[in-house]
Amino acid sequence: MAKKILIIDDDPDVVFALRMPLESSGYEVHDAHSQETGLAAVDTVKPDAIILDVMMDTHTAGFQLAQKLHGPTAKEEHRQIPILMLTSVHQTTPLRFGPDEDYLPVDDFIEKPVDPKVLIGKLEKALKK
Amino acid sequence: MSTFPSADPARTAEPRALQPSFEELSQNSRLLIRLRWVAGFGIISGTLFAKIALKTDLQILPLLLTGLIVLGYNSLLARASYTTASQNERTLRRAQQIAWGQIILDWLAMTILVHFTGGITSPALIYFVIHAALSGTILLPWQTRSLTLLAILIVSGLALLERAGLIPHVGIDELGLDDNLHQNTTYMLAVVFFFGTTLLTLSELVTYIAQRLRQREERIRQLYEARATFVRVATHELRAPLAAGLSLMKNIEQGYAGEFTDQQGAIIQRVIIRLDGLRTLIDDLLTLAVSREASTAQAPLEPVSIRAMLDKMIEREAPQAEHKKLVLDCHLSDEPGITLAGDVGLQIIFGNLLNNAVKYTPEGGRVEIEYTVVRMSRAGSAVIKIADSGIGIPIKDLPNIFNEFFRAQNAKNAQVSGTGIGLATVKTLVERYKGNINLESEEGKGTTVTVSLPLAPKQSQN
Numbered sequence: 001m002a003k004k005i006l007i008i009d010d011d012p013d014v015v016f017a018l019r020m021p022l023e024s025s026g027y028e029v030h031d032a033h034s035q036e037t038g039l040a041a042v043d044t045v046k047p048d049a050i051i052l053d054v055m056m057d058t059h060t061a062g063f064q065l066a067q068k069l070h071g072p073t074a075k076e077e078h079r080q081i082p083i084l085m086l087t088s089v090h091q092t093t094p095l096r097f098g099p100d101e102d103y104l105p106v107d108d109f110i111e112k113p114v115d116p117k118v119l120i121g122k123l124e125k126a127l128k129k
Numbered sequence: 130m131s132t133f134p135s136a137d138p139a140r141t142a143e144p145r146a147l148q149p150s151f152e153e154l155s156q157n158s159r160l161l162i163r164l165r166w167v168a169g170f171g172i173i174s175g176t177l178f179a180k181i182a183l184k185t186d187l188q189i190l191p192l193l194l195t196g197l198i199v200l201g202y203n204s205l206l207a208r209a210s211y212t213t214a215s216q217n218e219r220t221l222r223r224a225q226q227i228a229w230g231q232i233i234l235d236w237l238a239m240t241i242l243v244h245f246t247g248g249i250t251s252p253a254l255i256y257f258v259i260h261a262a263l264s265g266t267i268l269l270p271w272q273t274r275s276l277t278l279l280a281i282l283i284v285s286g287l288a289l290l291e292r293a294g295l296i297p298h299v300g301i302d303e304l305g306l307d308d309n310l311h312q313n314t315t316y317m318l319a320v321v322f323f324f325g326t327t328l329l330t331l332s333e334l335v336t337y338i339a340q341r342l343r344q345r346e347e348r349i350r351q352l353y354e355a356r357a358t359f360v361r362v363a364t365h366e367l368r369a370p371l372a373a374g375l376s377l378m379k380n381i382e383q384g385y386a387g388e389f390t391d392q393q394g395a396i397i398q399r400v401i402i403r404l405d406g407l408r409t410l411i412d413d414l415l416t417l418a419v420s421r422e423a424s425t426a427q428a429p430l431e432p433v434s435i436r437a438m439l440d441k442m443i444e445r446e447a448p449q450a451e452h453k454k455l456v457l458d459c460h461l462s463d464e465p466g467i468t469l470a471g472d473v474g475l476q477i478i479f480g481n482l483l484n485n486a487v488k489y490t491p492e493g494g495r496v497e498i499e500y501t502v503v504r505m506s507r508a509g510s511a512v513i514k515i516a517d518s519g520i521g522i523p524i525k526d527l528p529n530i531f532n533e534f535f536r537a538q539n540a541k542n543a544q545v546s547g548t549g550i551g552l553a554t555v556k557t558l559v560e561r562y563k564g565n566i567n568l569e570s571e572e573g574k575g576t577t578v579t580v581s582l583p584l585a586p587k588q589s590q591n
Contacts, residue, residue: 011369020380113378113379115379116385118448
C-alpha cells in the first residue's frame with residue numbers, strides 16, 4: 001500500500017510543486033492549508049509523514065503545529081509521525097521567525113525552493129527512522 | 130517653576146515618567162562613587178589646608194570625621210554596585226535603592242559639613258547643587274522633587290535651630306562675616322529662598338532633560354523594532370513567490386512534468402540561474418540589513434562559544450558540500466572559545482565564509498576548517514582558518530575583495546550567484562568584535578581566510 005504524505009502549506013504552488021515528484025515516486029499525497037485544517041487532517045488521513053511549512057496564517061503557525069504534534073504534550077500516535085519542515089531561509093541568513101531550529105521537534109528541514117531529488121531523499125530517510 | 134512647556138502641543142499629554150534603565154543607573158552610580166572619592170579626600174585635605182595654611186579657626190575634628198565617614202560609606206557603595214553587575218528585576222531594584230540611599234547619605238554628610246563651616250553663612254552650601262543635578266539623572270521626577278525639598282528643609286531647619294540657639298553656631302572668623310549674620314532674619318530668608326529656588330530649578334531642568342533623552346531612546350528602540358519587523362515581512366513576501374516559482378521550475382528541469390526539447394531545457398536552465406541570482410540578492414540584502422544592525426555600537430556584546438557556532442554552521446553547509454562531493458576536513462580544538470560578540474554576527478561571519486568556500490570550490494574539491502585557541506599570559510585568541518581548493522581570486526582583484534558589491538571577474542565568469550556583500554559584511558563584523566581577518570588567494574588554486582577573535586576575559590565568560 002502506498003505511503004501517505006500530508007503536506008501542510010498555504011501556498012498552492014508549493015503544494016503543486018511537492019505533489020509532482022511525490023506522486024511519481026508512488027506516494028499518496030494529501031494536503032491542508034492552515035494550522036487548524038492540518039491538525040484535523042493528521043487525525044483523518046493518518047499520514048506516514050508530514051511536510052510542514054513554517055509560515056502560514058501567522059509567521060509561526062508551523063512552529064506551533066510542530067509543537068502540538070511533537071512537543072512534550074503531544075499524543076503518542078502523533079509523535080510517531082516524522083515531520084519535515086519547509087524553510088525558506090537562506091543558510092547564511094540568521095533571521096528566523098521562531099525559535100532556533102535546534103530546539104524544534106522536527107525530523108529534518110527542506111530548504112525552499114524545493115529540489116525534488118532532495119525532497120525524495122530526505123523523505124525516504126525520515127520514513128526509515 | 131515646576132513645569133516646562135512642551136515644544137510639541139500634541140505631546141502635552143506626556144507619557145508616564147520613564148524609569149532610568151539599569152545601565153543608566155549603574156553608570157551614573159559609578160560616576161557618583163568616583164566623584165565621592167574626590168569629595169571625601171577633598172574634605173580632609175581642604176580642612177587641613179584651611180587649618181594649617183590659612184590658619185582658620187575651623188573645628189577640624191568633626192570635619193575630618195565627616196570626610197572619613199564619606200570615604201567609608203563610599204567604599205561600601207562601591208562594593209555593592211560592583212556585585213550588582215548583572216541585570217535582572219532584583220538587581221534593578223537594588224540599584225534604585227542604592228541610588229536613593231547614596232543621595233540621602235550625601236545630603237546628611239553635607240549638612241554636617243555646612244554646619245561646621247558656618248551654617249547658613251557657609252560657603253559650602255553651594256555643594257548641594259551638584260546633587261540636585263545628579264539626582265535628576267538617576268531618580269524618577271517625584272523622587273528628585275522630594276529629595277530636593279528635603280534638602281531645602283534640612284538647610285532651613287539647620288538655620289532655624291542655629292538662630293534659636295538650640296544648636297551652636299560654628300562661625301569662621303577668617304571669612305570676615307558679621308558674627309551675628311546667622312541671626313539676621315532677612316539674610317536667612319534670602320539665602321533659603323535663593324538656595325531653594327536654585328536647587329528646584331536645577332533639579333527640574335535636569336529631570337526634564339533626562340526624561341526627554343529617555344523618551345528619545347525609547348522611540349529609537351521602537352523604530353529599530355519596527356524596521357526589523359518590516360525587513361522580515363518584506364523579505365518573506367519577496368521570497369515566497371520566488372521559492373514557489375523555482376520549486377515548480379525544478380520539477381520541469383528534473384523531468385517530473387514530462388518530456389521537453391533540448392531548447393526548452395536550455396531555457397529552463399537559464400531561468401533557474403537568473404531566479405537563483407535574484408534569490409541570492411534578496412538574501413544578501415537581508416543579511417546586510419541585519420549585520421548593519423549587529424555591527425552598530427548599540428548592539429550588545431555577549432559571550433558566545435566559537436566552537437559551538439562553528440559546529441552549527443558547518444552542519445548547515447554540510448549538505449551542500451556533500452552534494453558537490455567536496456571533502457570537508459575539520460580540525461577543531463575542543464575548547465569552547467568564548468568571545469564577546471553577537472550571536473547573529475558570528476553566524477553571519479562563519480556562515481558566509483563557509484558558504485563561499487563551498488560555493489567557489491568545484492566538484493570533488495576540498496575545504497579545510499581549522500580552529501585553534503592561542504593562549505597568552507592573560508588574554509588569548511581563537512584562530513579560525515578556512516581554506517578551499519576553489520577558483521581563487523585574481524591578484525588584481527585582491528585589494529578590492531572586502532569592498533561592498535565588489536565581485537572578482539572569475540567569480541562572475543563562473544556563473545556562481547553572488548552579490549559581493551558577504552565579505553564586506555564579514556569584515557565589518559570581525560572588526561566590531563575586535564578581531565582580524567586575513568585573506569590569501571591564488572587564482573585557480575584556492576583561497577584561505579583566517580579570522581582571529583579575542584577570547585573574553587574570564588569573569589565575563591560566566
